[in-house]
Amino acid sequence: xxxxxxxxxxxxxxxxxxxxxxxxxxxxxxxxxxxxxxxxxxxxxxxxxxxxxxxxxxxxxxxxxxxxxxxxxxxxxxxxxxxxxxxxxxxxxxxxxxxxxxxxxxxxxxxxxxxxxxxxxxxxxxxxxx
Numbered sequence: 001x002x003x004x005x006x007x008x009x010x011x012x013x014x015x016x017x018x019x020x021x022x023x024x025x026x027x028x029x030x031x032x033x034x035x036x037x038x039x040x041x042x043x044x045x046x047x048x049x050x051x052x053x054x055x056x057x058x059x060x061x062x063x064x065x066x067x068x069x070x071x072x073x074x075x076x077x078x079x080x081x082x083x084x085x086x087x088x089x090x091x092x093x094x095x096x097x098x099x100x101x102x103x104x105x106x107x108x109x110x111x112x113x114x115x116x117x118x119x120x121x122x123x124x125x126x127x128x129x130x
Contacts, residue, residue: 019058024051024082030094036103037128040083040120044093050086050108052120054078078127088116 025045033042039059043051057080089110099105104120 020055022053024053024085025049030092031096033096033098033106035098039128042096042098042106042108044096044108046092048087048089048091048093048110050089050093050096050106050116050118051082052084052086052124054080054083054124056080078124083124084121086116086118088118089114 022041022043025043025047027045027047029043029045031042031044035041039054039056041053041055043053045051056077086108089108089112091111091114093108093110095109097107099107104125106118106120108116108118110116
């Protein structure tokens with residue numbers, strides 16, 4: 001059950017406009033999944049790609065530096081949008097899922113039965129958590 005992870009700032013029950021539109025696949029998108037850290041989003045498409053997106057503007061927690069952290073070195077935040085594209089499948093990717101145990105591990109499954117496990121790169125991971 002993935003719906004409990006779908007959190008956004010504010011009340012979206014009366015939204016009339018989309019919060020975000022993403023056009024990073026060249027064909028249909030079959031599955032979308034939020035990460036438990038809720039600024040990462042995975043999409044799986046019939047173009048054979050899995051796309052990892054960064055969406056901090058829709059995250060439930062602000063990741064802006066706090067006032068008292070001004071003395072520390074401030075890293076350049078990750079850009080909003082596509083972080084990585086994975087093209088290890090030869091056919092349509094019908095499903096993606098984040099690991100319930102490791103928030104940096106995810107799996108994708110394509111029409112030809114290929115199951116691929118991937119990790120979010122260390123650069124992205126450390127930029128988010130540090």
